[in-house]
Amino acid sequence: MGLQQDLMIKIKEAMKAKDAVALESLRAIKSEILLEQTKGGASSELTKEEEIKLLQKLVKQRKDSAIIYKDQGRDDLAAPELAQVEVIAKFLPEQMNEDDLKKVIAEIMKKVGATSMKDMGKVMGMASKQLAGKADGKAISTAVKQLLG
Template sequence: MSLQKQIMDAMKTAMKEKNAVALESLRAVKSAILLAQTESGAKAELSEDQEMKILQKLVKQRKDSAAIFTEQGRDDLAQPELAQAAVIEQFLPEQLGEEEIAAVVDQIIAQTGASSMKDMGKVMGMASGKLAGKADGKTISTIVKQRLSS
């Protein structure tokens, strides 16, 4: 089932359950997908990778907003953002743990023969491609830096 169909089904369920947080989150996803489809040069159908990138972007935006609100002592604003992020994350594939990401990064470092921070771009490019949708870029970057600096 396509992501758009899943989103529409979830929206119908959220409407029936009168779940405002889920409905707002799902509408944001639907809007982002429609926007991506109507961009100049875009195909009518988005690839699965493009859909995952849109979902990851929306989750990251909400988590970043929540972090800013928490820093400013506004937990009343941070909680809805985290709740929306949780709703959107349901449509992402299972996220890998740090150990699993580290194993993939170690494998890439061994394949490329990377030995210093100069090789970070090469390793990050391969790791980001291999772990697309399964891990966020910040976590990947942190692990790559740890491995290459030691």
């Protein structure tokens, strides 16, 4: 089942359950998908990779907003953002834990021959492609810096 079909089922479930947070999150995903599809002029199906990137973008936006709200002492606004992150993250593939992430990055470093921070760009390029959807860019970057530094 594609993301859009799954999304429609979840929207109906959220409506029946009167779950406002889930409904708002799911509608945001649907809206973003529609915007992405019509961006090129013709409506076309998104690839799995494009769907994952889109979902990761939505999660990152909400996490960033929550951080800003917390920094300003507005926990009342940060809580709904974090709740939406949980709903949206359910559509993403399982995220890698830190140990597995470091193992994969170490293998990539061996392939590329990376030994110093100068090689970070090469490692990040390959790691971002290989780990798309399995880990977010910030976690990949942190792991690469730890292993190269």
